[in-house]
Amino acid sequence: DAGVIQSPRHEVTEMGQEVTLRCKPISGHDYLFWYRQTMMRGLELLIYFNNNVPIDDSGMPEDRFSAKMPNASFSTLKIQPSEPRDSAVYFCASRGTGYEQYFGPGTRLTVT
Amino acid sequence: QQPVQSPQAVILREGEDAVINCSSSKALYSVHWYRQKHGEAPVFLMILLKGGEQKGHEKISASFNEKKQQSSLYLTASQLSYSGTYFCGEWTDRGSTLGRLYFGRGTQLTVWP
Numbered sequence: 147d148a149g150v151i152q153s154p155r156h157e158v159t160e161m162g163q164e165v166t167l168r169c170k171p172i173s174g175h176d177y178l179f180w181y182r183q184t185m186m187r188g189l190e191l192l193i194y195f196n197n198n199v200p201i202d203d204s205g206m207p208e209d210r211f212s213a214k215m216p217n218a219s220f221s222t223l224k225i226q227p228s229e230p231r232d233s234a235v236y237f238c239a240s241r242g243t244g245y246e247q248y249f250g251p252g253t254r255l256t257v258t
Numbered sequence: 259q260q261p262v263q264s265p266q267a268v269i270l271r272e273g274e275d276a277v278i279n280c281s282s283s284k285a286l287y288s289v290h291w292y293r294q295k296h297g298e299a300p301v302f303l304m305i306l307l308k309g310g311e312q313k314g315h316e317k318i319s320a321s322f323n324e325k326k327q328q329s330s331l332y333l334t335a336s337q338l339s340y341s342g343t344y345f346c347g348e349w350t351d352r353g354s355t356l357g358r359l360y361f362g363r364g365t366q367l368t369v370w371p
Contacts, residue, residue, distance in 0.1 A: 189300070202358055245290065245349070246302040246305070249300050
């Protein structure tokens with residue numbers, strides 16, 4: 147299996163621009179998680195889905211952030227408009243019937 | 259709602275042992291341990307379910323004291339490859355697979371030759 151796939155791997159954008167991060171979970175996994183990692187706040191769960199349905203989005207910072215999962219093999223995390231404080235590494239992870247979460251390689255976002 | 263890890267950082271010589279602790283203020287159903295190497299994604303090490311279970315992964319083992327709401331990760335005869343940041347995650351949604359995992363801030367482990 148190819149593992150969790152994320153794109154882009156690096157994104158540099160200017161403040162105010164829209165940013166879209168993409169994730170393809172491992173085939174057959176029915177849970178998908180979006181995390182943000184920073185030095186200040188550590189590894190934070192933003193939102194997670196079960197069978198394409200958002201279950202808990204309490205970690206989404208504010209209305210500028212939105213996430214969708216239109217089907218079992220694709221999810222997006224969108225930031226509009228982006229701000230410098232959104233700079234972080236964003237991880238997508240998926241999980242199947244077990245408890246283990248498989249993380250993607252991450253997207254390093256820099257907002258200038 | 260986040261478990262507390264200690265210490266924040268550990269520096270070891272190859273072959274030395276280390277213990278990383280994880281404490282929660284809530285009743286735990288399970289504790290999960292992950293390791294993240296620099297510039298990489300976190301990787302699952304092991305899960306401990308309630309009941310004082312111990313598990314092992316290579317020369318890394320862990321214990322879970324449900325009553326004390328604590329878990330400890332034991333690294334024996336550390337190898338250079340053990341360097342990285344170790345995260346514990348707590349799962350408090352008893353009996354449900356829809357609960358979320360809360361990660362601690364991590365313990366940075368550095369092993370020198």
